[in-house]
Every structure is written in C-alpha cells, then in structure tokens.
Amino acid sequence: MHRIPPAPLLLGLVGLIPFLWGAATYLNGDLQAWGAARLGPRFVGPYIQLFYGSVILSFMSGVLWGFAARADGGQAATGYVLSVIPALWAFFMTGGGPVAAGTNLIFGFAGLLLLDAAFSHWGLTPPWWMRLRLLLSVVAISCLAVGVWL
Numbered sequence: 001m002h003r004i005p006p007a008p009l010l011l012g013l014v015g016l017i018p019f020l021w022g023a024a025t026y027l028n029g030d031l032q033a034w035g036a037a038r039l040g041p042r043f044v045g046p047y048i049q050l051f052y053g054s055v056i057l058s059f060m061s062g063v064l065w066g067f068a069a070r071a072d073g074g075q076a077a078t079g080y081v082l083s084v085i086p087a088l089w090a091f092f093m094t095g096g097g098p099v100a101a102g103t104n105l106i107f108g109f110a111g112l113l114l115l116d117a118a119f120s121h122w123g124l125t126p127p128w129w130m131r132l133r134l135l136l137s138v139v140a141i142s143c144l145a146v147g148v149w150l
Contacts, residue, residue, distance in 0.1 A: 002127040012136050015056070019143035022049035026147050046098040046147035053105040053144060054090040060112055061087035067124040075122060082119075086112050102148040106141050113137045 025032040025044040035044040042048065061083050068079025086108060093104035116133040119125050 002131070004128045004132045008128075008132060012132055016136065016139050016143075018048050018052040019140045022046060022052075023143040023146040027150070046102055049144055049147055050094060050098060050101045050105065053102075053109070053140070054094050056140070057086040057090035057105070057108050057112065061085070064115060064119060067119045070124045071122065079119065079122070079124065082115055085115065099148055102144050106144050106148065109137050109141050109144070 021035070021043075022045055025035050025048075026046060032044045042051065064083035064086070065080060068076055068083050071079050089104070089108045089111065093108065094101040113133060116125070116130060120130050
C-alpha cells in the first residue's frame with residue numbers, strides 16, 4: 001500500500017468540510033438556525049452540499065483531464081471523453097429538488113470513483129490515488145445520504 005502524501009490528504013480532508021457541515025446542519029436544527037443566520041440559508045443543510053457537490057464533480061473532471069494528458073493515442077482520447085462526464089453529470093442531474101439532486105450527486109460520486117479506478121488501472125494516477133479517492137468518496141456520499149434518506 002502506498003501512503004497518501006500529507007498535502008493531498010490534508011487538502012482532501014479540508015475539502016470535506018462543506019459536506020460534513022451540511023450533514024451536521026441538516027441533523028441539528030439549532031446549528032442550522034445559527035448557520036443560516038450567520039452565513040445565509042444556502043450555506044446550511046442540503047443546499048451547501050448540492051452546490052459544493054456540483055463544484056467538486058466539475059473540479060474532478062479537470063483532474064481526470066489532467067490524467068488523460070499523460071496518456072497517448074486512443075487511451076488519451078478515451079480519457080478525455082471520460083473526464084468530462086462528472087461535470088456534465090453535475091450540470092444535467094442536479095435539478096428537480098434537493099432529494100433528486102442529492103441522489104444524483106451520490107450516483108455521480110460513485111461513478112466518479114469508477115472513473116478514478118479506470119484511470120488508476122491505466123497507470124495515469126499516483127499510486128496512492130485510489131486510497132485517497134475512496135476515503136473522500138465514502139465521506140462525501142455518506143454526508144449526501146443524510147440529506148437524501150434522513
């Protein structure tokens with residue numbers, strides 16, 4: 001097993017804050033009221049998760065595009081095509097209300113994990129990539145599930 005370098009691990013964990021905050025404010029009415037009063041209503045509950053989840057799926061499209069640039073020929077073309085899927089998913093699948101959008105983001109992050117695995121299998125990612133992506137994906141999906149199923 002390859003150890004995740006401290007900087008990507010720390011930045012990845014910090015990047016989970018909006019998902020964790022959204023879940024916490026969904027579960028705790030007092031915290032939600034405090035956050036809505038101080039930060040605004042779109043920065044609590046599922047609303048912050050939905051917006052941030054769309055941003056992260058789009059960001060990850062760019063990351064995958066960068067990995068595709070390491071490939072050649074048909075593999076590069078396939079990588080570029082696959083890399084745009086998370087951003088397009090976020091764009092087309094996050095309407096229809098918070099439950100539908102949250103559900104679609106869950107599927108988007110699960111699909112992204114499959115794309116991460118493909119890029120890793122092709123040797124285009126760092127050796128620690130899947131350990132980091134699995135950790136971050138499990139937390140993000142779990143937090144989104146709070147807004148969808150609780």
